Amino acid sequence: MTTPAPAPDRAATAVVARVEHVTKSYGEGDGRVDALRDVSLDLRAGEFTAVMGPSGSGKSTLMHITAGLDSATSGRVVLGDTDVSALGDDELTLLRRRRIGFVFQAFNLVPTLDVSGNIELPFRLDGRRASADERAWIDRLVGILGLGGRLAHRPHQLSGGQQQRVAIARALATRPDLVFADEPTGNLDSRTGRDVLEVLRAASGEHGQSIAMVTHDPVAASYADRVVFLADGRVVREVGRSSAADVSAAMLALETVA
């Protein structure tokens, strides 16, 4: 098997998030299930990283813990220079509000707010309006994502793809340290899905946004700079940018080994 070329060197290779020996177990004794076993992983600044693995591989759990949505049984997660595992609920909330962006598979938007209300939600939760500089960035995002004519629409008036674009605009609006995307194309048809992936890739490639995406779709993973494979709660492999076919092959290899 050919080893794909490593990700191209970037100016910024600083680490935005570091997962150190994280283990996550549920239950006790005989009923104990290990979702993650001693996982260590660095997410680098400006990089678009895909985390792949079959169902039950622990990829969602890994993301939840890295984003401070769930706590590890042991090990720690450092975001920038903040030890996420040591934070209390309110500090974690502020961390999510100011330094992390989220794009989910479904149900991304608050149904009672219109598009601009949803995009500005993180600022408004902070009790402020976007500054002139942030405003300009939001306007640019809205333009890039083609949401200009939809700002006063409510989520239920939008198609799935449009909703996902709004969610991406919201996630990028605060220029967070890291954007987490959980199966962002899972609910979209393949064309709309590709558009969304292009947007994410551009955000990382052109604007230096660090992104971590969990997916089980090889096509989605092929848009990333780097693909990390998880199986049985462990990091089993890592490749640089790869074609969908190569990612598929790697996944299949994992399935046959397991």
Added chain:
Amino acid sequence: MTGGVSLRDHRASILVSALGAAFGVALLLVSHLIDQLVRAATPVGPDGTLSTMLGAVAAVFVGLSLFVGAVVTANTFSTIVAGRTSTIALMRLLGSSARDQRRAVVREGLVVGLLGALVGAVLGSALVVVAVRVLVARGSLPDLEYSYLAPVALLPLVAVVLTTVVAARVGSRRVLVVTPLQATGAAVETPVEARRPRVLRTVVAVLLVLAGSALLALGVVTGLTDATGVVVAFLGGIVSFTGVVVGAHAVMPRVLRLVGRLLGRGQVAQLAAENALRQPERSTRATIGIVIGVTLVTTLSVALETLRGVIRGLVDQDPEYFAQLDAAFTAVLLVMACLVGFSAVIAAVGMVSDMSLSVLQRRRELGLLRALGSTRSQVRRMILAEAAQMTVAAVLVGLVLGVVYGWAGAQAFLGTAAQGRLIAPGISVPLLVVLAGGSALLAGVAAVVPSRRATQVAPVVALSTR
């Protein structure tokens, strides 16, 4: 479908029907007892008028609380049905018909009604028996061989069961529009309830309000020269208030929006204001019972207070006589207010349950807000603001209507006594204190359980696909 009725869902509805049944049984037993007392005191022989009159008065109050209870229960059922959409869709997918599904819900209504009636009957009778024992022991009542067996007390029980079943049927209308496809659906966000145009209903409501207001005005004008104006005004009050209740779907959302603006422009306040309005019909039904209760209590209080002011002017020279009258007034007001206010209690139970259910059904959205950076205290404040918005809106509408009705009634009744002049409405401080205190209490109670649940929602909930 094996009718596995989950009573957990129906705790609020059982409480509501039990309260209605207890109230009805107690009221009819009390009038039965008063009848016995009167018979014992007047050896001449029974005269049916008093017991008929008492029965009629009791019927009005019981009917009122049952109506409010039915509105509350219909609302609770429709909320529960909304929460069960995916289960109902699955049953439809597996071959159950929409009518079967609805029938199952109505059957739950029957069980709820029967249980409520049973609990209420026991509670109501026990309350009356204990109260009589206590009063007899204290010497306030003569020690007679009281009979507590009043067949007529069965009527409210039957009525409770019937109204609960009807309410379950009305509330389960939504079952019919659930498609089997919804079972297969990936998580689709519940859209804001489609606003059904209610043209006919709105027209009827507007006509009732207009006609009623005209009668009310006519009553006031007639009352300037002739005391029978009060009858016209009373009729006008009933007609126009019926109009308000029928047209509540058009009135309450507007008032809620107005009150929502008063909450401020912060994100938390804005979200809360939108939440209270996202299902206008549900919010309307959750608040209208409180409007009814507050309107009636305020009407009574303002009418009596206005009356009292006029009488005070008339019997100025005889303070002792006035003091006696005043005590009688207060007693009448208290008893009437309690009887009318009971429907407000039932309505309050409904609002609390509405808030709890709506928080349960918004778990994913609450998770999303938490994931995006809402703190627990922001979520808590949002829920409290929602509860406050509904309470304040309902109490304000009730207060305004009550002042108008109470004043109009008193004016029509006393216009001649005041030599054809207009009288200022009497608004008593205790009324305002009770309303303000009651609102604060209700908003607090309606927020406390839901906000505890809401803050326990983990942000991860937003990420789950179902």
